[in-house]
Amino acid sequence: xxxxxxxxxxxxxxxxxxxxxxxxxxxxxxxxxxxxxxxxxxxxxxxxxxxxxxxxxxxxxxxxxxxxxxxxxxxxxxxxxxxxxxxxxxxxxxxxxxxxxxxxxxxxxxxxxxxxxxxxxxxxxxxxxxxxxxxxxxxxxxxxxxxxxxxxxxxxxxxxxxxxxxxxxxxxxxxxxxxxxxxxxxx
Numbered sequence: 001x002x003x004x005x006x007x008x009x010x011x012x013x014x015x016x017x018x019x020x021x022x023x024x025x026x027x028x029x030x031x032x033x034x035x036x037x038x039x040x041x042x043x044x045x046x047x048x049x050x051x052x053x054x055x056x057x058x059x060x061x062x063x064x065x066x067x068x069x070x071x072x073x074x075x076x077x078x079x080x081x082x083x084x085x086x087x088x089x090x091x092x093x094x095x096x097x098x099x100x101x102x103x104x105x106x107x108x109x110x111x112x113x114x115x116x117x118x119x120x121x122x123x124x125x126x127x128x129x130x131x132x133x134x135x136x137x138x139x140x141x142x143x144x145x146x147x148x149x150x151x152x153x154x155x156x157x158x159x160x161x162x163x164x165x166x167x168x169x170x171x172x173x174x175x176x177x178x179x180x181x182x183x184x185x186x187x
Contacts, residue, residue: 033171094125
């Protein structure tokens with residue numbers, strides 16, 4: 001009888017652990033960057049704001065990105081800026097894929113494929129994505145773009161924003177990289 005109880009308890013603990021595993025584990029951060037980072041003496045930027053009021057999470061993202069740029073030698077200087085900083089932060093259901101059609105050869109390119117849920121996952125994933133772009137004001141050329149994206153079931157943007165900012169800015173140190181970086185966290 002004690003053996004049956006121990007077996008049932010072990011099974012219940014295993015089942016609980018499997019259910020919990022759908023909420024935490026390794027988070028894959030997809031990171032891409034492109035461009036040429038300008039010389040540090042030229043690194044003065046102005047922030048481009050989208051029309052309308054910024055949400056608190058957008059304001060927090062701006063503050064964190066500006067702080068990260070300052071730490072890398074960039075300075076916000078709206079009067080003497082050489083570059084414009086553009087930031088976009090988004091969330092979308094991960095089951096929806098995103099493609100772009102090329103105007104050159106009319107072929108589609110997958111930007112983000114639809115994601116299937118894990119076994120025993122209790123909620124649907126959303127993709128959280130941060131795009132950072134620096135555009136040279138003299139000619140409108142984009143000199144840098146950093147993108148970071150993650151899938152999450154439970155974690156909101158407030159929780160994941162610091163990771164997305166650090167990942168998107170990491171391309172400034174080595175532009176032209178595409179990689180997946182894993183971290184532990186709440187999915």
